[in-house]
Amino acid sequence: MATTSDSSVSFDQTDTRSDEMNSTIEQWIDDLVAGVDDAQASAEFQEWLDVQSRFHDYSYRNTLLIKRQCPEATRVAGYRTWQEEFDRHVQEGDSAIWIWAPIITKQCPECENSPSYHEDSDCDYDETPPEEWSEGLVGFKPAPVFDVSQTEGEPLPDLDTEATGDAGDLVGRLTGAADELGVTVRIVPEAEWTHGEAKGICEQLSLVDMQPRVEVRDRENDADLARTLIHEYATAHTWTSSTTIEIRRT
Helix, strand or coil: CEEEEECCCCCCCCCHHEEEEEEHHHHHHHHHCCCCHHHHHHCCCHHHHHHHCCCCCCCCHHHHHHHCCCCCCCEEEEEHHHHHCCCCCEEECCECCCEEEEEEEEECCCCCCCCHHHHCCCCCCCCHHHHHHHCCEEEEEEEEEEEEEHHCCCCCCCCCCCCCCCCCHHHHHHCCCHHHHCCCEECHHHHHHCCCCCCEEEHHHCCCCCCEEEEEEEECCHHHHHHHHHHHHHHHEEEHCCCCCEECCC
16 A cells, blocks of 8 residues: 655555556546646645656656655656666665556557457457567556665766757747647746746646646747757657556457
8 A cells, every 4th residue: 555654655565556556646636626726726736737847758647656755856767777877876775756667568460459468358360470569558567766866976967958050930830730739838938937947848738638738938049949849749749648557458
């Protein structure tokens, strides 16, 4: 069972971890939806938006899981990623933060299940053996990650690089494509920007239908502005196409 400590939770039990991760997400979303009228004024909701702005590479479900387990987290990565890419090491005794990681494996061309689920399904596809199938997304599994505060070693490189060059009319074309992509987009003047040092954010326009909204901070550098838009559009696409836990086609 998930355990709580102040405002955080942990998923210590391997046999119940998946169910607990799911129920934690669903309960928090239900709570936010129940209080949708005053959600914008809710300290918890504002805290979630702040956390979401820090984790551009994670779906909203993983962002919720990170926030519930480690509210102060700012940058997370897997154990080996910290070691091999950043020459940092997880400190002994620190507990993992559990998120959903995609399962990419061989996939039946007909039912799109993994070989093991294909065998138990009603699918009759047998034109090619499983070893010749292409790989695809078949589900999600719990995976451990760690916040930078749980590691020690080499200082992190400056990741806040700025794109340069002639962007032409790329910004206009990107904003014009928002409707087709199912995203609401707004370029916010510098004076009205309320998300700190972030160049852009992707958040939920509605707690009911989870419609993504992208906001980017306006700047003179159109090349960098276009890069931010593309990055946030990719985050929005991840949200709208994400599926939880296991994808088993029937």
